Amino acid sequence: MKLYDVTDLAIRNLRESIFRNSLTTIGISVGVASLVAMLSLGIGLQQLASRRLEKSGLFDTVVATSRRDLRNFREQREEGPPPAESRSLDEAARQQIAHIPGVVEAYPDIRFVTDLRFDGKPHLTMVAGIPFSAKNNNDAFDGMQGSFFSSDASPEVIVQRSFAEELLAITPKPGSDNTSIAELAKPLLGKELTMRYAERTSSPSLGQNDSAAYSVVSRQQVLKIVGLTDLDPDSMRGMARARVFLPLKLAQNLHVMPSNLRDASASDSPSYTSLSVRVTNPNQVPAVEDAIKKLGFNAFSIVDATRSMRQFFAVLDGFLAIFGSLALAVASIGIVNTLVMAILERRREIGIMKALGASDADVRGLFFAEAGAMGLVGGAVGVTLGWAIGRLINFGTNIYLERQHFPSAQIWSVPLWLVLGAIAFSIVVSLISGLYPASRAARLDPVQALRYE
Amino acid sequence: MEISGPNSVAVRTENVCRHYQMGEALVRAVDGISIDIRAGEFVALLGASGSGKSSLLNLVAGLDRPTSGAVIVHGTDLAALSRDQLAKYRLHTVGMVFQSFNLIPSMSLLENVELPMRFAEVDRRDRSALARQSLERVGLSGRLSHRPMELSGGEQQRASLARALINRPKLLLADEPTGNLDSRTGTEIMELIHSFNQSLGMTVLMVTHEQTLAEKYAGRMLHLADGKLVDDKANKIELEPVRPPASRGETQ
Numbered sequence: 001m002k003l004y005d006v007t008d009l010a011i012r013n014l015r016e017s018i019f020r021n022s023l024t025t026i027g028i029s030v031g032v033a034s035l036v037a038m039l040s041l042g043i044g045l046q047q048l049a050s051r052r053l054e055k056s057g058l059f060d061t062v063v064a065t066s067r068r069d070l071r072n073f074r075e076q077r078e079e080g081p082p083p084a085e086s087r088s089l090d091e092a093a094r095q096q097i098a099h100i101p102g103v104v105e106a107y108p109d110i111r112f113v114t115d116l117r118f119d120g121k122p123h124l125t126m127v128a129g130i131p132f133s134a135k136n137n138n139d140a141f142d143g144m145q146g147s148f149f150s151s152d153a154s155p156e157v158i159v160q161r162s163f164a165e166e167l168l169a170i171t172p173k174p175g176s177d178n179t180s181i182a183e184l185a186k187p188l189l190g191k192e193l194t195m196r197y198a199e200r201t202s203s204p205s206l207g208q209n210d211s212a213a214y215s216v217v218s219r220q221q222v223l224k225i226v227g228l229t230d231l232d233p234d235s236m237r238g239m240a241r242a243r244v245f246l247p248l249k250l251a252q253n254l255h256v257m258p259s260n261l262r263d264a265s266a267s268d269s270p271s272y273t274s275l276s277v278r279v280t281n282p283n284q285v286p287a288v289e290d291a292i293k294k295l296g297f298n299a300f301s302i303v304d305a306t307r308s309m310r311q312f313f314a315v316l317d318g319f320l321a322i323f324g325s326l327a328l329a330v331a332s333i334g335i336v337n338t339l340v341m342a343i344l345e346r347r348r349e350i351g352i353m354k355a356l357g358a359s360d361a362d363v364r365g366l367f368f369a370e371a372g373a374m375g376l377v378g379g380a381v382g383v384t385l386g387w388a389i390g391r392l393i394n395f396g397t398n399i400y401l402e403r404q405h406f407p408s409a410q411i412w413s414v415p416l417w418l419v420l421g422a423i424a425f426s427i428v429v430s431l432i433s434g435l436y437p438a439s440r441a442a443r444l445d446p447v448q449a450l451r452y453e
Numbered sequence: 454m455e456i457s458g459p460n461s462v463a464v465r466t467e468n469v470c471r472h473y474q475m476g477e478a479l480v481r482a483v484d485g486i487s488i489d490i491r492a493g494e495f496v497a498l499l500g501a502s503g504s505g506k507s508s509l510l511n512l513v514a515g516l517d518r519p520t521s522g523a524v525i526v527h528g529t530d531l532a533a534l535s536r537d538q539l540a541k542y543r544l545h546t547v548g549m550v551f552q553s554f555n556l557i558p559s560m561s562l563l564e565n566v567e568l569p570m571r572f573a574e575v576d577r578r579d580r581s582a583l584a585r586q587s588l589e590r591v592g593l594s595g596r597l598s599h600r601p602m603e604l605s606g607g608e609q610q611r612a613s614l615a616r617a618l619i620n621r622p623k624l625l626l627a628d629e630p631t632g633n634l635d636s637r638t639g640t641e642i643m644e645l646i647h648s649f650n651q652s653l654g655m656t657v658l659m660v661t662h663e664q665t666l667a668e669k670y671a672g673r674m675l676h677l678a679d680g681k682l683v684d685d686k687a688n689k690i691e692l693e694p695v696r697p698p699a700s701r702g703e704t705q
């Protein structure tokens with residue numbers, strides 16, 4: 001029998017007992033829906049987490065340091081020249097690193113501890129330069145109060161929550177709700193901070209040739225508070241985390257005397273303590289890391305953490321898929337039941353078809369097609385249903401998040417492969433369920449079947 | 454034995470047996486029957502119920518396999534065929550008509566007649582015309598879209614005849630075709646079968662218990678009792694009956 005005829009007869013048969021077949025199909029739909037809903041939440045959560053982590057700068061950043069820096073002695077197993085002879089991390093090196101394939105930008109890491117005055121009171125904290133590109137790439141600036149820097153060198157600052165609390169002399173009480181970021185922003189945005197710092201200038205009186213000769217001048221810079229961020233844009237730095245952020249160019253132009261004297265007595269051209277190297281995609285981190293090491297610098301990243309995160313989500317998705325599939329397994333028993341009932345009911349019809357010349361394969365194909373059609377329709381309805389359930393959960397979660405003053409999040413995602421995969425899975429499960437009834441129908445003895453009334 | 458030509462053997466059974474196990478008892482439904490039926494013959498199988506005539510018909514139809522012996526149709530031993538080949542044999546060589554018509558109730562007459570063409574993979578565009586032709590031939594051209602239950606018994610049997618003939622079989626097997634019909638309608642059906650036998654030269658093997666109908670239409674009558682052939686006689690013959698292979702001594 002040709003495929004058209006098999007399909008045509010199967011659909012005709014399904015329509016004949018429409019009520020029972022609809023119930024079976026609804027069973028499959030519910031199974032597929034639970035599978036899709038579970039997986040769409042798993043995938044959505046995974047995407048949310050990786051989006052957050054990627055934007056946090058944790059996983060797409062490699063930190064490059066010079067091997068001369070003795071603080072990195074733990075990396076000394078690396079091949080290459082001994083520390084004292086290795087290259088310094090200067091502007092030429094920065095440009096070379098910036099040209100490694102996969103690197104988006106390489107910018108010097110400028111951070112120093114300094115004194116900031118607000119309302120006449122001094123506050124000592126770590127200040128860091130932030131590249132202008134962080135506006136879009138760093139998640140911490142997504143939900144911030146105020147605005148990002150107006151330009152790469154404007155005398156503006158963005159203040160982190162804990163420093164804002166310090167400025168306003170607010171001590172968060174343990175256990176109680178934090179003051180909302182909007183309330184903190186109100187008295188601070190537009191206000192000025194006076195930063196006092198030590199500028200390193202080369203000292204002409206001691207001779208141009210001696211690079212180690214410099215003088216330190218005390219300076220101050222007035223900075224306008226333009227933004228307030230709740231999250232920590234600098235989370236990668238651990239103990240050296242900054243709480244006040246300047247535009248990177250501005251920070252570079254200030255020539256602040258490094259807090260560590262070793263860095264100060266470096267070399268002829270200005271060299272950087274470390275470079276932050278941002279790559280296009282976390283997958284490229286190991287390759288870029290290797291390339292930087294080949295250039296003669298130390299490099300490190302936290303890419304291993306993404307690997308374990310992916311592993312966690314693979315396990316989570318696996319569990320969700322198993323729970324989702326359980327419903328589909330129950331539904332598949334429904335298919336077996338429906339088709340076995342159909343054999344009993346259509347025993348005579350099968351006998352007639354065989355007497356007319358239908359082969360075993362024709363009969364088997366017919367029952368297979370019926371199972372497959374129920375799988376296809378059940379799968380399609382189920383995907384729609386699962387999509388709706390996922391949306392509903394997403395909607396509910398976002399209402400909850402809003403009440404808790406969290407930014408809304410997309411915790412649910414139905415990619416195309418899930419839609420197609422779920423329908424295909426539903427058809428496959430249905431066909432497997434049809435295996436036994438179909439072969440039973442095919443083996444039916446026509447003489448007995450025709451005798452059956 | 455001639456394989457082809459007007460006097461060739463269409464159906465030959467050689468000491469064919471079909472035994473069933475019914476609990477403790479062994480039922481000898483067909484018990485060593487040897488017959489030769491020539492191409493174009495109209496043969497009636499007569500006997501009381503339980504005499505084994507339907508069982509013999511099922512063996513010739515390829516719906517059942519003999520316990521022993523051989524059934525040879527147009528030179529092919531059915532016992533040697535696989536399940537698939539047997540299905541092909543039923544599809545192309547045999548047309549069957551039953552006492553209870555056996556039309557599929559959910560299909561219209563046209564669809565019922567088209568069904569064997571689906572199995573034979575006849576081109577979809579040709580089917581409808583062929584089915585109409587076949588239904589016209591049995592006088593049902595006005596009933597194409599009716600479902601079987603909307604028709605009289607006679608009409609249903611005509612439709613089932615149209616269906617049996619759709620794949621141009623060489624052999625028409627009829628199992629009590631008039632058993633569910635009144636005598637007038639039964640006669641009409643017999644006239645139709647007789648005309649196909651005459652005009653198409655189709656070999657007909659018909660199970661019946663109505664002696665008068667058999668005498669009127671069949672060229673040869675085989676009487677069965679307890680699974681054995683008890684009488685084989687010609688009847689107002691147009692064609693000479695082939696003598697059963699009596700030398701083998703299976704018949705009584």
